[in-house]
Amino acid sequence: MPDVTRLDKSVRRRTVLATGAAGAGVATVAAGVSAPAEAAGRRHFQHGVASGDPTAHRVVIWTRVTPTAASTPGSGKGPRVEVVWEVAKDRKFRKVVRRGTFTTGPDRDHTVKVDVGKLAPATWYFYRFRYRGTVSRVGRMRTAPGMLSLPGHLRFGVVSCANLQAGWFTAYRALAKRNDLHAVLHLGDYLYEYGPGQYGYGFDDVDIRKHQPAHEMVSLADYRQRHAQYKRDADLQDLHAKYPFIVTWDDHEVTNDQWRAGAENHNDDEGNYKRRRARAHRAYDEWMPARMDGTAALGDGDRLYRRLRFGRLAEISMLDLRSYRDQQVETAAPTPVPAAEAEVSDPDRTLVGRQQMLWLKRSLSRKRVQWKIIGNPVMIAPVTFAQVPQEIVGPINDVTGLIPMDGLPYNVDQWDGYTDDRREVLSYIRNHQIKDALFVTGDIHSGWACELPYDPATYPAQGDSAGVEFVCSSVTSNNLKDITNTPPRTTSRAVEQVIMENNRHIKYLNFDDHGFSVLDITAKRAQMDWFIIGDRADKTTTVNHTASWRTLSGSGKVQAVDRPVG
Numbered sequence: 001m002p003d004v005t006r007l008d009k010s011v012r013r014r015t016v017l018a019t020g021a022a023g024a025g026v027a028t029v030a031a032g033v034s035a036p037a038e039a040a041g042r043r044h045f046q047h048g049v050a051s052g053d054p055t056a057h058r059v060v061i062w063t064r065v066t067p068t069a070a071s072t073p074g075s076g077k078g079p080r081v082e083v084v085w086e087v088a089k090d091r092k093f094r095k096v097v098r099r100g101t102f103t104t105g106p107d108r109d110h111t112v113k114v115d116v117g118k119l120a121p122a123t124w125y126f127y128r129f130r131y132r133g134t135v136s137r138v139g140r141m142r143t144a145p146g147m148l149s150l151p152g153h154l155r156f157g158v159v160s161c162a163n164l165q166a167g168w169f170t171a172y173r174a175l176a177k178r179n180d181l182h183a184v185l186h187l188g189d190y191l192y193e194y195g196p197g198q199y200g201y202g203f204d205d206v207d208i209r210k211h212q213p214a215h216e217m218v219s220l221a222d223y224r225q226r227h228a229q230y231k232r233d234a235d236l237q238d239l240h241a242k243y244p245f246i247v248t249w250d251d252h253e254v255t256n257d258q259w260r261a262g263a264e265n266h267n268d269d270e271g272n273y274k275r276r277r278a279r280a281h282r283a284y285d286e287w288m289p290a291r292m293d294g295t296a297a298l299g300d301g302d303r304l305y306r307r308l309r310f311g312r313l314a315e316i317s318m319l320d321l322r323s324y325r326d327q328q329v330e331t332a333a334p335t336p337v338p339a340a341e342a343e344v345s346d347p348d349r350t351l352v353g354r355q356q357m358l359w360l361k362r363s364l365s366r367k368r369v370q371w372k373i374i375g376n377p378v379m380i381a382p383v384t385f386a387q388v389p390q391e392i393v394g395p396i397n398d399v400t401g402l403i404p405m406d407g408l409p410y411n412v413d414q415w416d417g418y419t420d421d422r423r424e425v426l427s428y429i430r431n432h433q434i435k436d437a438l439f440v441t442g443d444i445h446s447g448w449a450c451e452l453p454y455d456p457a458t459y460p461a462q463g464d465s466a467g468v469e470f471v472c473s474s475v476t477s478n479n480l481k482d483i484t485n486t487p488p489r490t491t492s493r494a495v496e497q498v499i500m501e502n503n504r505h506i507k508y509l510n511f512d513d514h515g516f517s518v519l520d521i522t523a524k525r526a527q528m529d530w531f532i533i534g535d536r537a538d539k540t541t542t543v544n545h546t547a548s549w550r551t552l553s554g555s556g557k558v559q560a561v562d563r564p565v566g
Helices: 001-007 020-031 035-044 170-177 220-232 232-242 272-288 338-342 355-366 388-398 419-431 480-484 491-502
Strands: 015-016 049-052 059-064 081-087 096-104 110-118 122-129 141-144 154-159 183-186 243-246 306-310 314-318 371-376 439-443 449-455 465-471 506-510 515-521 525-533 543-552
Touching: 015 355, 035 122, 035 183, 035 314, 049 232, 049 243, 059 081, 059 122, 059 154, 081 110, 081 232, 096 110, 110 272, 110 306, 122 220, 122 491, 141 232, 141 306, 154 170, 170 232, 170 515, 170 525, 170 543, 183 439, 220 272, 243 314, 314 355, 419 465, 439 449
Parallel strands: 154 183, 183 243, 314 371, 371 439, 439 465
Antiparallel strands: 015 096, 049 059, 059 110, 081 096, 081 122, 122 141, 154 515, 306 314, 449 465, 449 506, 515 525, 525 543
16 A cells, blocks of 8 residues: 555654653643633544553554544545644643644544653553644543563453444443443454445344445545544543553454455445455554554554553453455355365465464463463354254344354354364464463354363363453344344343353353443453443443353363452
8 A cells, every 4th residue: 555655754743752841831831721722622623532552651642633614534625734732640731741743634534643652651641632722632541561560450341343323332331431441452343334224223224323424435535434423422432531442353344254355245346345445444544543563653554463461461462353364265055065164174274364373373472471362353262053943043144144054063254264273273372381361352242251172072071271262242233132133032042052052162152232341350360241231222221240251360261250340
């Protein structure tokens, strides 16, 4: 994407350190913000503020400025402007520690993304942006613990699959009300590509809120407008302002079931797929508080896999399982079953990509950190369905894509469709005696707690496990209950029981509910709590705890827990 890189070379960044007498002067100016300036700031900073990718000394901060009425997202209109950013130790900005300016314009959709450095480890900071005498809302962020420190615990919100058309973001609202998190892990499908009427709420695909623009996003302007619409959601704005995000993408950030050279939801009349993906990745780079290719500078590249270390307790490795994968195996007739079986295990096919595979192995081998947390966009635990009744195979596939109609026991969009990659990862864990590998996963609109068998055939007798996988449910996207239009705990309960009977390493499964999870890490254990919401169509619906599972350090096993952390 040489044109993408070229577009950003004219963007000017200037950063100053506010210390000593100079810092005192900055603090005095920064603290004097009037109520009219704050009100005007809501007009100029309509899309909120966000932070992300915290390290011990750096955090990315983000906003978008709307300098004129014509400067709408995706319009390509408006002047180049200079925005001031400030980071302080207090909410009233009397103790400003970092301050600088950032020049933005229509070439980057008037977004602002700054990688703020020279911060203290394990410290809460406040940040905001200023433009022409107005000020944004205040955001809060926290740096990671120092490299050699051993924090008592780490606690993360865990979310994925937030379809704005399918309901209100109650899960985000509930997480934003908590005061006990360090960051939020978003495991993919931060937004959806579909137009109104294409993928909504429940069996009839009702649009609780209609996507903008009013068609499937394909152009750069489309992706920018859709990101802007999601960033206008009040609950998502509150959560971004409260905690730093650590994100990766799955498929819907570009289009459904994408692979490195195409996608299920990409047609010839939509143009060249790789150009479409480049537009989607550029908009993601502009609108998300994440480092691409290790930097916050726009256009440096589109490598999203990266590591974030939290002292000696944990390191999070966020995977990208879309950009490098081979095309999914075709399992529908007339493909012969033996041929498809051979293809999913073909060592020349990859989900992860060879370069990322080497990187993942290095992540798992890090000896100075205890918990190796893998931010995993699609499920790695093997799943077979030998006894699932054929009449419910279709409805399950509408939600999860788990069961090929020809009876193949693979989810070919996930690690089950690329079994040699999974074998390579799990064998590496076994051969190098790696402990405390924890895969945290989104994608399939359901909650799971699984062990990771080296060999599913011998697992029931031997119980050998390479690690643990916790899967969070969807924020709003339809699940099995919604697609089948059946009451809770009826059809889904029967399916859950059959799946767990056929897969003894799966200990918990919930096909019914939407919500979020909370992951708490200590030296002794890692625990995931699942929280569920009521009706997605109800903006004020309830939130309740439904299940908790943990893995003890060194065990590679999961066990049920009576109550959530905190």
